[in-house]
Amino acid sequence: MRHSLDTVLPGTSVRLVRIGGERGFRCRLMELGLLPGTSVRMVRRVDLGGVLELEVRGARLSVRHGEARELVVEPL
Amino acid sequence: MPVGDSRTAAAGRLARVAIAGNPNTGKTTVFNRLTGSRAKVGNYPGVTVDREVGTLALADGRKIEMIDVPGTYSLSARSREEQIAIQAICGLPPLDAPDAVLLVIDSTQLVRNLYLALQVIETEMPVLLALNMSDALEANGLVLDRAALERELGVPVVTVSGKTGEGFDELRAALARVLDQPNLGRPGARWRTEDPILQSDLNAVAKHVPASWHHGNESRARALAAWALLSIDERDELADASPELRAAVLSRRKLAAAAGREIDGEIIRGRYGWIDARAPSFVKERTNGKLSVTDRIDRVLLHPIIGFTLFLLAMGIVFQSLFTWAEPVMGAIDGIFATLEAGTLSALGHGWFGDLTARGLVRGIGVVFVFLPQILLLFFFLGLMEDTGYMARVAFMMDRLMKSIGLHGRAFVPMISGFACAVPAILATRTMERQRDRLLTMLVVPLMTCSARLPVYTLIIAALFATDTTVLGFLPVPGLMMVAMYVFSTVIALVAAAVLGRTLLRAENVPLILEMPPYRVPHWPSVLRMMWTKSQSFVTEAGKVIVVCSIAMWFFLRFPWSADDAQPFEIERTQIVATVADADQREDALAVVGRREEAARLEQSLAATVGRAIEPVLAPLGFDWKLGIGVMGAFVAREVFIGTMGAVYGIGSDADEESTALRDRMRAEKRPDGSPAYTPLVGLSVMVFFALACQCMSTLAAVKRETHTWRWPLFLFAYMTVLAYVASFVVYQGGRLLGAT
Numbered sequence: 001m002r003h004s005l006d007t008v009l010p011g012t013s014v015r016l017v018r019i020g021g022e023r024g025f026r027c028r029l030m031e032l033g034l035l036p037g038t039s040v041r042m043v044r045r046v047d048l049g050g051v052l053e054l055e056v057r058g059a060r061l062s063v064r065h066g067e068a069r070e071l072v073v074e075p076l
Numbered sequence: 077m078p079v080g081d082s083r084t085a086a087a088g089r090l091a092r093v094a095i096a097g098n099p100n101t102g103k104t105t106v107f108n109r110l111t112g113s114r115a116k117v118g119n120y121p122g123v124t125v126d127r128e129v130g131t132l133a134l135a136d137g138r139k140i141e142m143i144d145v146p147g148t149y150s151l152s153a154r155s156r157e158e159q160i161a162i163q164a165i166c167g168l169p170p171l172d173a174p175d176a177v178l179l180v181i182d183s184t185q186l187v188r189n190l191y192l193a194l195q196v197i198e199t200e201m202p203v204l205l206a207l208n209m210s211d212a213l214e215a216n217g218l219v220l221d222r223a224a225l226e227r228e229l230g231v232p233v234v235t236v237s238g239k240t241g242e243g244f245d246e247l248r249a250a251l252a253r254v255l256d257q258p259n260l261g262r263p264g265a266r267w268r269t270e271d272p273i274l275q276s277d278l279n280a281v282a283k284h285v286p287a288s289w290h291h292g293n294e295s296r297a298r299a300l301a302a303w304a305l306l307s308i309d310e311r312d313e314l315a316d317a318s319p320e321l322r323a324a325v326l327s328r329r330k331l332a333a334a335a336g337r338e339i340d341g342e343i344i345r346g347r348y349g350w351i352d353a354r355a356p357s358f359v360k361e362r363t364n365g366k367l368s369v370t371d372r373i374d375r376v377l378l379h380p381i382i383g384f385t386l387f388l389l390a391m392g393i394v395f396q397s398l399f400t401w402a403e404p405v406m407g408a409i410d411g412i413f414a415t416l417e418a419g420t421l422s423a424l425g426h427g428w429f430g431d432l433t434a435r436g437l438v439r440g441i442g443v444v445f446v447f448l449p450q451i452l453l454l455f456f457f458l459g460l461m462e463d464t465g466y467m468a469r470v471a472f473m474m475d476r477l478m479k480s481i482g483l484h485g486r487a488f489v490p491m492i493s494g495f496a497c498a499v500p501a502i503l504a505t506r507t508m509e510r511q512r513d514r515l516l517t518m519l520v521v522p523l524m525t526c527s528a529r530l531p532v533y534t535l536i537i538a539a540l541f542a543t544d545t546t547v548l549g550f551l552p553v554p555g556l557m558m559v560a561m562y563v564f565s566t567v568i569a570l571v572a573a574a575v576l577g578r579t580l581l582r583a584e585n586v587p588l589i590l591e592m593p594p595y596r597v598p599h600w601p602s603v604l605r606m607m608w609t610k611s612q613s614f615v616t617e618a619g620k621v622i623v624v625c626s627i628a629m630w631f632f633l634r635f636p637w638s639a640d641d642a643q644p645f646e647i648e649r650t651q652i653v654a655t656v657a658d659a660d661q662r663e664d665a666l667a668v669v670g671r672r673e674e675a676a677r678l679e680q681s682l683a684a685t686v687g688r689a690i691e692p693v694l695a696p697l698g699f700d701w702k703l704g705i706g707v708m709g710a711f712v713a714r715e716v717f718i719g720t721m722g723a724v725y726g727i728g729s730d731a732d733e734e735s736t737a738l739r740d741r742m743r744a745e746k747r748p749d750g751s752p753a754y755t756p757l758v759g760l761s762v763m764v765f766f767a768l769a770c771q772c773m774s775t776l777a778a779v780k781r782e783t784h785t786w787r788w789p790l791f792l793f794a795y796m797t798v799l800a801y802v803a804s805f806v807v808y809q810g811g812r813l814l815g816a817t
Binding site: 026027028035050060064 | 149150152154185186187188191218306309311340341344345348352359361371374378380384472473474475476477479485591592593594
């Protein structure tokens with residue numbers, strides 16, 4: 001059921017369960033609105049740049065594939 | 077004393093307003109609209125972050141000082157640069173407190189922007205909000221209720237459009253009201269935790285917040301305690317947090333961790349909870365089921381094949397414009413200054429003063445102005461890419477590649493520009509937010525093969541390598557060598573970035589949390605303004621350094637200047653004028669005398685003395701003292717090497733890389749023992765030296781301008797010179813060991 005954010009298909013919305021990684025990284029993501037419990041939509045993957053684009057609380061932001069692996073999500 | 081009370085501070089100085097907001101909110105456009113075009117750029121103390129200050133006049137004629145604060149998503153800080161935001165907004169020492177804070181909000185990303193607003197309101201600073209980009213709401217399917225937002229936040233909220241200029245009269249009026257009655261913008265913290273444990277954390281830390289931070293205001297002390305809890309940890313780089321505060325934060329965090337709590341999450345969730353609960357009252361979405369314009373554009377521009385092709389095309393245009401299209405204008409500027417130089421010489425005479433004015437001062441000013449076409453062009457493209465939102469996509473697509481060598485995705489454009497010229501490329505590092513990313517890019521861009529190195533390579537290859545031979549029957553040697561020099565410099569630049577990024581400029585691996593701004597039609601006045609301010613600051617700031625260097629180089633290459641030395645040449649000239657009747661012949665004869673005089677002067681110059689003195693140091697590279705003069709003279713600009721060598725050999729400093737006379741002279745030049753001075757191996761050593769050495773005063777002046785200190789330009793010069801010396805040494809000595817000549 002639960003899996004990491006980098007496996008989510010474009011266009012799909014999921015709920016964020018947990019953020020791993022260092023404290024600085026977790027704080028930054030949370031302050032940008034990526035809090036556990038928030039719903040996140042995968043907008044697109046740009047494999048060339050190794051980056052994912054997400055939509056959170058009506059705003060867009062991008063994280064790297066490697067970083068997205070630290071984000072555990074579950075289906076809505 | 078209430079913080080930021082304009083009446084207490086009014087005596088003797090202008091009221092001060094800090095303008096802050098998230099990155100990409102159009103803060104700069106709002107700042108420019110309010111202050112007009114006369115902002116002064118300074119520097120925040122201790123860090124190399126630009127501090128722009130402008131003045132604005134209110135309707136009643138009062139003047140206000142407006143201070144630009146670097147864009148930030150929150151007040152939390154881990155690095156010293158990030159700390160600037162909270163210090164400038166809240167007036168923490170060493171910075172002065174503003175009398176009010178104007179927060180610029182991107183209306184289309186309201187919820188995320190309000191997080192910062194809540195934090196700032198908590199610190200008891202008088203706040204007002206400017207809802208910018210209101211013109212883009214409809215396209216995004218959003219409707220905002222300004223009055224509801226004002227009611228919930230308890231601070232004045234004004235709708236503006238930086239693009240059209242709407243709402244700015246209202247904004248000025250609101251600013252006046254908040255300055256007159258600070259309490260209008262100081263409603264007290266919007267979100268307060270109900271959790272007694274978190275409350276006790278905040279109170280415990282608040283006791284250790286220095287009095288010079290909170291001025292006896294308890295709510296402010298608690299807000300700064302929350303800031304400290306989110307910012308301070310074992311690995312931060314904050315400079316101004318007291319040891320007591322640090323200890324209090326760490327002990328509270330330890331307690332929380334032992335109880336399985338995460339204070340960061342509790343505070344952040346508290347604020348977002350407050351916003352989420354109220355958001356439906358002031359923002360309404362009208363989704364029409366259609367893809368937004370931005371999404372449709374991104375489908376193409378971020379497409380793996382089409383998008384990448386278009387990206388390469390865009391980069392190709394940028395490069396081509398700097399490399400080729402700027403050329404005619406640069407040539408014209410060169411021509412104008414050559415005429416000015418000749419005019420100055422004939423007006424002031426050939427004495428030392430005339431020569432200094434013409435060849436030191438006028439030529440130095442010419443060097444400065446020749447950069448303008450490339451700077452204007454590059455900033456035109458950068459402004460366009462930033463303003464439309466494409467720059468964020470470039471960083472997006474280049475992230476994997478650039479990150480692998482420790483650079484930011486946005487460093488790609490400066491690196492590409494470096495193939496044309498390092499100077500505009502260094503100025504372009506501004507598009508990166510982190511000081512460390514900018515610095516790293518500045519330190520490696522000068523290694524890219526810029527166009528000023530090409531004439532040097534052309535001369536050496538043509539003079540010392542068999543130009544008519546081919547490899548595999550069809551690949552011409554000169555072309556291959558040129559390609560090899562490009563590959564060599566690029567590889568070294570990438571390796572240097574990787575090494576410097578892991579040693580001297582090692583930084584915490586910051587997660588890429590890029591924002592993808594929606595595409596916008598460029599705001600031409602902003603683009604033009606950026607081109608103008610960049611050029612202007614280059615001419616005035618870097619220009620000064622360049623002109624001073626140019627004059628210093630004149631002394632180096634032309635001193636000691638004795639009138640006695642000039643005498644025999646003067647006599648010769650008088651004789652020629654008296655005896656040679658044919659105008660053309662006379663012109664030629666005078667030119668020959670001029671060249672001989674030039675060579676004689678150079679041979680007695682400081683540069684020659686130094687060149688002879690350091691010949692033992694240069695000998696292991698295969699350089700004699702005459703080459704040493706050429707290398708040192710090239711500090712003015714690399715292509716000056718050719719003219720200097722021309723002067724050294726009496727061929728004239730107007731020799732260019734196509735000069736067959738200079739090529740022949742170099743081939744014929746012998747060492748004291750009779751062996752040729754220039755072998756192909758020496759040529760290779762010279763080229764490697766030029767590829768790696770920082771032979772360019774303008775590059776150093778540009779780095780000085782961007783970092784506001786001499787430390788980094790000096791470091792850049794030192795490391796590149798050492799690198800060049802070692803590499804040339806290895807090439808020359810290695811070549812000799814292998815039996816090459």
